[in-house]
Amino acid sequence: MKIKNIFTTKYGEWCVFYKIKESSWKKLKIQKGYWYADPILLEYKNNIYLFTEAFKNSQQIGRLAVSKLVDGEFTKPKEIIRKSYHLSYPCVFVYNDSVYMIPESSQNQTIELYKATDKTLENWRLEQNLMENIECVDTTVFQYKSKVYLITYIQKNMEYITKVYLLNMDKLELNEVYSVSKKENVYRPAGKIFEKDGAFFRPVQYNINSYGEKIRLMEISPDKNDWIGNVKDEYTIETFGLYDMSKTHTYNKIQDVCVVDALHEYTTLLTPFYILRRKCHNFRFKFKNSFKKKVSD
Secondary structure: OHHHHHHHEEHHHHEEEEOOOOOEEOOOOOOOOOOEEEEEEEOOOOOEEEEEEEEEEOEEEEEEEEEEEOOOOOOEEEEEEEOOOOOEEEEEEEEEEEEEEEEEEEHEEEEEEEEEOOOOOEEEEEEEEEEOOOOOOEEEEEEEEEEEEEEEEEOOOOOOEEEEEEEEEOOOEEEEEEEEEOOOEEEEEEEOEEEOOOEEEEEEEEOOOOOOEEEEEEEHHHHOEEEEEEEEEEEEHHHOOOOOOOOOEEEEEEEEEEEEEEEEEOOOOOHHHHHHHHHHHHHHHHEEEEHHHHHOO
């Protein structure tokens, strides 16, 4: 980005919206100084929880937060995990009555597995790095026929790779079962896979013209090892009726609860600070990862 563009670019903050049954969209309440994105729903112990990226504006870094559905509204998000590197897309799942999470930690070049240490789902510990020295984004967990699959996405040199791994929860080992490379950025995960009328649908991001352009629902066939599938529906900001927003890139649904995220763009004198702060943070980790790679080689 050119220096002059820093002073003319609008700043974007992602917002999370939710609706129950056919109600109108409600905006998730926020903690001051944060914006929220990547909403992931979880049903656990007769409650519904909402996990999100909690982006700290002043530091330009993503952390993770949780909210709970109480009397038809989600509580204000509570920060649960923070690291020196950016975290987002907190994909949570239940296995053997325990709750686990695989967030996006591509800035640290890891795929990390966390486990909740109590039933509030507010306290977590890192169980293990499942993979290292790899930049996977938006890793999504899919449980099917007693197996745990990870669908993840790698972006490099105008190549977009969808990979699927089988996760052995006893040994905490990954085995690759599928990989496909595409030239178009249209299959990045955009939420958890869900079932409807016996069919399975995988939300993906369609990012041809711009990031967050729209979301597509792909009908996949796990039994046939078909993880790309066919387009069955697509959602835009206009589809959701969020006309004062500009983009969307995550969709989730459990029972009668539906959540999406949407981008709000506005002009602020703080834009140059935010952009430079984020670039410095990103450069720090690029340098760190480059050094780590040289040492390992």
